[in-house]
Amino acid sequence: MTAIHTPLTAEKPVAPRHVLMLATGAGFSVASIYYSQPMLGILIADLHTRIGLVGLIPTLTQIGYALGILLLAPLGDRHDRRGIIAIKGLLLTLALLLSAVSGGITMLLVASLAIGITATMAQDIVPASAALSPAAQRGKTVGTVMTGLLLGILLSRVLSGIVAEYFGWRVMFGVAAAMVMAITLILWRSLPAMPASTRMSYPALLGSMYHLWKKYRPLRRATLAQALLSVGFSAFWSTLAVMLHDVYHTGSAVAGAFGLAGAAGALAAPLAGTLADRHGPAIVTRIGTALATLSFAAMFLLPLLSPAAQLALIVVSAIGFDFGVQSTLVSHQSIIFSLEPAARSRLNALMFTGVFIGMAVGSALGSLALEWAGWQGVVALLTLAGAGSFIVRLLSPDTAQAAHAAA
Structure with missing residues (x-):
């Protein structure tokens, strides 16, 4: 097996605003997986479908996330993570917008799979936070980013439940797309390039x-x-x-x-x-x-x-x-x-x-x-x-x- 070449360790502490930015990015991206769950009752009535079909929405989202972790996570060792985060953020935005304009259950199921795959940008943000941190600060930085990820899981259901009830489920997906696009642009402009750590082929x-x-x-x-x-x-x-x-x-x-x-x-x-x-x-x-x-x-x-x-x-x-x-x-x-x-x-x-x-x-x-x-x-x-x-x-x-x- 070809050796993995570890990049130089970061020497300067990560600025608190950058840590907050990374935590927000992890939270916004992983939250995309869970927005649909409190809205399933509304979706059954609005799309005139049954429980079994609507239940496939979170199922496909999670299948997509599993596939994205398995097949795309290794790319962080092979390519610049900053670019990977930006590409996934853009694609996640488009998948959320596709959900917002879905005319029926079939399109929504396709969009759900795409959301799961692209929401794995969170799994690129966490190792990026470790790579940008000096050893003495790494645990604290990664822990803060993981807290953001956990809060994204927690607050996503609360937010989507309220927005869907008072404004509709399409508005929720639109709001989610706007949030992901905003944090993606901020991350792209703020993060430094992170060179590949290995020359191993995919x-x-x-x-x-x-x-x-x-x-x-x-x-x-x-x-x-x-x-x-x-x-x-x-x-x-x-x-x-x-x-x-x-x-x-x-x-x-x-x-x-x-x-x-x-x-x-x-x-x-x-x-x-x-x-x-x-x-x-x-x-x-x-x-x-x-x-x-x-x-x-x-x-x-x-x-x-x-x-x-x-x-x-x-x-x-x-x-x-x-x-x-x-x-x-x-x-x-x-x-x-x-x-x-x-x-x-x-x-x-x-x-x-x-x-x-x-x-x-x-x-x-x-x-x-x-x-x-x-x-x-x-x-x-x-x-x-x-x-x-x-x-x-x-x-x-x-x-x-x-x-x-x-x-």
């Missing part, structure tokens, strides 16, 4: 990812466990708006407001990192997967409660499983980054490919479960996915031993 880069996947068993275990959690996470969020609309007769603004429960995710990242440093990431993954599973299963109690108490329990469950999912994700990143430091971006790309495959599967299965078995069927799916992830982590060897394990 096929060789993809081949190196295959060898990494084959070599490291801890990578495969982490990916499987996080992907299973993602099935439950996505099945919940992709069906929540439809369930709330049908059962509680709420609008998209209420569905979007449930996204505020995702604040637990932003809180989980530093806490999980601290626990992993003190006790090791393996124990944190077991705690996180157990918490997510229990939070999913708690919703089996909904039929026993009053409507107000049911909504309260859904909020509490969302906080609990989001905390568990994000804690497990941070700990899994700690595990895989220790395997081969020179290949961290590719290791991360491999795990996130699995994560978004899980997201896509969760969206598809969640819609089918809701259509065929109602909300209790969705809860059963969530609980099975969480339990599967917990079993994978429970049966995994300790991280200290696993870090050196190969297939």
Whole structure:
């Protein structure tokens, strides 16, 4: 395998305004994946289609994101990341505009796939922030950018729920396009050129990812466990708006407001990192997967409660499983980054490919479960996915031993 040539390390600290700019770019781009979820109930009525077809919108978006991470992330080592970010930002803007003017479900599904592929500019912004930072500031800078990414996931549902209810879903996609275009222009004008770090050909880069996947068993275990959690996470969020609309007769603004429960995710990242440093990431993954599973299963109690108490329990469950999912994700990143430091971006790309495959599967299965078995069927799916992830982590060897394990 051709060696990877590491570029010179940045010496000057990154200006706070540039860190804020990178965090905003990561947030705006990844938010594009989630805008549709609180609007699904409105889309069913407006496009005169059924739950199963509308459920394909988040499914295709997540499939596109997985494909974009797997096939496009390696290009950051081969080409100037500044140019890649600009190109993806422009294409993401066009995909969002295509969604805004879609005349039917077919065009919207095509646009959703394109949104997922191009929204992976977030996966170029995060390593770009690391490349621009000196070693002493790198953790803080990347952490801030990741906070922006998490806030993009959190606030996207809130924003889209409100905008769609009061102004329409087409306006939401138009607003999203304007925000992405604005931050893309700012990034293009402000970021320095970032030379390629390797001369490996594109096929060789993809081949190196295959060898990494084959070599490291801890990578495969982490990916499987996080992907299973993602099935439950996505099945919940992709069906929540439809369930709330049908059962509680709420609008998209209420569905979007449930996204505020995702604040637990932003809180989980530093806490999980601290626990992993003190006790090791393996124990944190077991705690996180157990918490997510229990939070999913708690919703089996909904039929026993009053409507107000049911909504309260859904909020509490969302906080609990989001905390568990994000804690497990941070700990899994700690595990895989220790395997081969020179290949961290590719290791991360491999795990996130699995994560978004899980997201896509969760969206598809969640819609089918809701259509065929109602909300209790969705809860059963969530609980099975969480339990599967917990079993994978429970049966995994300790991280200290696993870090050196190969297939």
